[in-house]
Amino acid sequence: MKLSKLKVGQEAKVIKLNIKEKETRRHLLDMGLTRGVVVKIKKIAPMGDPIDIELRGYELCIGKSDLSKIEVEVIK
Amino acid sequence: MKVALVGNQNSGKTTLFNCLTGMNAKIGNWPGVTIERKTGTIKGTNYEIVDLPGIYSLSPYSTEEEIAREYIFKEKPDVIINIVDATAIERSLYLTTQLLELDTKVIVALNMADILEKKGIKIDEKNLEEELGTKVCKISALRETGINKLISEIKKGDKLKRKPIYDVEIEYLISTIQGILHSSDSKIRHSRFLSVKLIEEDERFDKYQTQEIKHMTGLLAKKYDTDFEEIIATQRYNFIEKVREKTVIYKPVKDDLSDKLDKIFLNKWIAFPIFVVIMFLVYYLSVGIIGSNTVDMVSNIMDSFSEWVGNTLQSIGTSEVINSLVVDGIIAGVGAVLGFVPQLIILFLCIALLETTGYMSRIALLLDRVFRKIGLSGKSLIPFIVGSGCSVPGIMGTRIIENLDEREMTTMLTPFIPCSAKLPIIALFSGYFFKENSGLVSASLYFFAIAIIIISAYILSKLVFKNTSNTYISELPEYKLPNIKYIAKEVWDKVIAFIKRAGSVILICSIVIWFLLSFSFNFEYGVDIQDSMLASIGKSISWVFYPILGENNWGATVSAIQGLVAKEQVVSSMAVISGFSEEVGEGSQIFGNNTIFSSFTAASAYAFMIFNLFSAPCFGAIGAMKRELGSNKKLLKVVCFQTFLAWCLATVTYQIGSRIENGTLHLADILVIIAILLIIYLIVKNSINKKKDKCINCPYSDSCK
Structure with a gap:
């Protein structure tokens, strides 16, 4: 499942980051999007992009195009 | 001893810096407030402390993060104070694990201790110290608790006990x-x-x-x-x-105020209307309501003050020349600008509120999708809004944008936002020519500026800046109640800076303008204004403004050019010039009966405002653009682009506006103009597409710009 497909309130575990751009991938890793981390979809911007997710006790907004490259396993 | 303050964006770093040094650096509630490092001395010691831009990691993604990393490696601080947002401890400690790998003493300052309890979080400080192998101090930068202990820890030379982190x-x-x-x-x-x-x-x-x-x-x-x-x-x-x-x-405490507020401010249907209303209110309040109530009062005070000074000078026997220098030059010029201080206070207050409450981060999120379509990032909006106070910090704020093309485009478009120095121009013209609609007209200029930014960005991203990215990664801070103390200080500092500029730059310019107006090229005093040096200079180039004003007006010409020094100087210069051409004792009405500006109409007034709004910004902002663009060649291109665009827009505005005024504009004319524009658009679009077709077969098409 792609992280971008989740609905508000859903929780998921990150499985893989399929991001080619080195800088973006590094940035997301540094922000805590590592394998196994649990994320929750909190809010979606009015135009559907970017999406605000909760992880590691804080909120991070990420553009949909990058979220669609993050493989997750839905928990809830 | 050198101390570096390192921490995530929005972790309260600047608040702690102010608290440690007693200075008032800028504080906001959006990621990326510290745009250049600031230096100070810790209270009661001789330690130098540097406030570095917020970083999440020691691998930099944007220019401002690069500044922080470079400092740590090149300037070799003796101690690093790593400020950690205790409410988001997991993410914050990531940077800490990197800092602990350096051979520099690190003190972890666990900030926001005051709201931990409210959030149901308990942190065992001693245990944390043990686990990390470095000193930990619980503080609250806002409430100023734990600060003395932190300072005393800097003095101690505790060595690091390194803990294994990896397998x-x-x-x-x-x-x-x-x-x-x-x-x-x-x-x-x-x-x-x-x-x-x-x-x-x-x-x-x-x-x-x-x-x-x-x-x-x-x-x-x-x-x-x-x-x-x-x-x-x-x-x-x-x-x-x-x-x-x-x-x-x-112990999870239910605190979903931010989520509830976001249900409104990020609502699918009403988020945009709310944004528009808020931005409209900012302008309507400052120019419309406050402006119309204070303008007459302030101008009356100025009139009686200038009369009093004039009489006093006469009574002590000063010569006519000196009297005129003080009254017609200095007081008229500086006074014209100072009259707008009430409007500025409201404007600065509104911007400070947007920044500190956390709404600014929502605006970036709200508009990212729209801005992305035109080659900008949602983050571009932060420079734009800061730029409505002053373009200089706005332009510097572009450093939070990671992508180079998006950053340069934002740099060149930020000056299009009406800054506080342009406010006097807008307030003056809209107040006189549009009277009770002045608030509406000034807000219309703001939205007109946004429209032009969007159109320019779209065209530029198609023609010049093609390497824009699709990435948006940014923290979303919680809403915070603004701290009155800091907001008051922030507004006060900005107003004082404006007044200081009136007392220095504007004062000197007013004297120069007075001199050029009072003397002819033969250094003859008291010549007719038409024979003055300024009039001669203005007349030689006033043809440039003919299509904008519908006449050769040397006064408006020289005033607009002085906008390069500072935009409010336009108003100041007009006040000095009109003071000269007026009959004595008729008050300081710039557009009064016999002044050179009395030929202004609503159409030329609006066109003139547009020219001043979009043309090359003041030297301060040009300098900031040069720093961000990095080359004189680029800068020259940008300034020419801005000025040329301003001239074209102003010309179109006047040509259409004056025909509406005369009633000579026919529907057919408009249709023909639209048709011509459409044809031009199609030609341009086709030529862009053609270029792309040619590129498809080219082996270098991927790497070629």
């Missing part, structure tokens, strides 16, 4: 590489940090890389199914999770 194999590899590094350079600093970077194959540290290290790393890599960049990051976070489990107790 056994990686830790072993790190110590082997450290050995290699030390054997080739016994004085090498930060060897543990460097070793990790070499394992990650970070090309910024290529000069330390050797075949041997590469070989060893390659062997170990086979054990994992992904690259070391990901493994290192994951193991750091695993370490932090363990530390958190041992030291932090969560």
Whole structure:
């Protein structure tokens, strides 16, 4: 499942980051999007992009195009 | 002793800096407020402290993060105070794990201790100290608690007790590489940090890389199914999770105020209307309501003050020349600008509120999708809004944008936003020519500026800046109640800066303008204004403004050019010039009966405002653009683009506006104009597409710009 497909309130575990751009991938890793981390979809911007997710006790907004490259396993 | 303040964006770093030094650096509630490092001295000591831009990691993504990293490596601080947002401890400690790899003493300042309890979080400080192997101090930068203890810790020379963070194999590899590094350079600093970077194959540290290290790393890599960049990051976070489990107790408290507010401010249907209303109110309040109520009062005070000074000077027997210099030059020029201070206070107050409450971050999120379509990022909006106070910090704020093309485009478009110095121009013209609609007209200019920014960005991203990205990664802070003390100080500082400029730059310019108006080229005093030096200069170039004003008006010409010094100087210059052409004692009405400006109409007034709004900004902003663009050639192109665009827009505005005024504009004319524009658009669009078609078969099409 792609992280971008989740609905508000859903929780998921990150499985893989399929991001080619080195800088973006590094940035997301540094922000805590590592394998196994649990994320929750909190809010979606009015135009559907970017999406605000909760992880590691804080909120991070990420553009949909990058979220669609993050493989997750839905928990809830 | 040098102390560096390092921490995540929005972690309260600047608040702590102010608290430690007693200075008032800028504080906001959106990521990326510290745009250049600030230096100060810690109260009661002689330690130098540097406030660095917020970073999440020591691998930089944007210019401002680069500044922070460079400082730590090149300037070699003795102590690093790592400010950690205790309410988001997991993410914050990630940077800490990197800092602890350096050979520099690190003190962890656990900030926001005051709201921990409210959030149901308990942190065992002693235990955390043990787990991290470094000193931890609980503080609240806002409430100023724990600060003295923090300062006393700086003095102590506690050595670091390094804890293993990664798995056994990686830790072993790190110590082997450290050995290699030390054997080739016994004085090498930060060897543990460097070793990790070499394992990650970070090309910024290529000069330390050797075949041997590469070989060893390659062997170990086979054990994992992904690259070391990901493994290192994951193991750091695993370490932090363990530390958190041992030291932090969560008792979830229901605090969803931010979520509730976002249901309104980020609502699918009403988010945009709310944004428009808020931005409209900012202008309507400052120019419309406050402006119309204070303008007459202030101008009356100015009139009686200038009369009083004039009479006093006469009574003590000063000559006519000096009297005129003081009254018609200095008081008229400086006074014209100072009259707008009430409007500015409201404007600065509104911007400060937008910044500190956290709404600014929502605006970026709200508009990202729209801005992305035109080649900008949602983050571009932050420079634009800061730019409505002053373009200089706005332009500097573009550094939070990671992508180079988006950053340069934002830099060149930020001055289009009406800044506070342009407010006097807008307030003057809209107040006189549009009377009770002045608030509406000034807000219309604001939205007109946004429209032009969107159109320019769209065209530029298609023609010049083609390498824009699709990435948006930004923290979303919670809403905060604004701190009245800081807001008051912020508004006060900005107003004082404006008044100081009136007392220096504007004062000198007013004297120069007075001189050029009072004397002819033969240095004859008291000549007719038409024979003055300024009139001669203005007349020689006033044809440039003919299509905008519908006449050769030298007064408006020279005033507009002075906008380069400072935009409010336009108003100041007009006040001095009109003061000269007026009959004595008729008050300081710029557009009064016999002044050179009495020929202004609503159409030319609006066109003139547009020219001043979009043309080359003041020298201060031009300097800031040069710093961000990095080359004179680029700067020249940008300034020419801005001025040319301003001239075209103003011309179109006047030509259409004056025909509406005369009633000579026919529907057919408009239709023909639209048809012509449409044809031009299609031609341009086709030529862009043609270029693309040609590129498809070219072998270099991928790497070519």
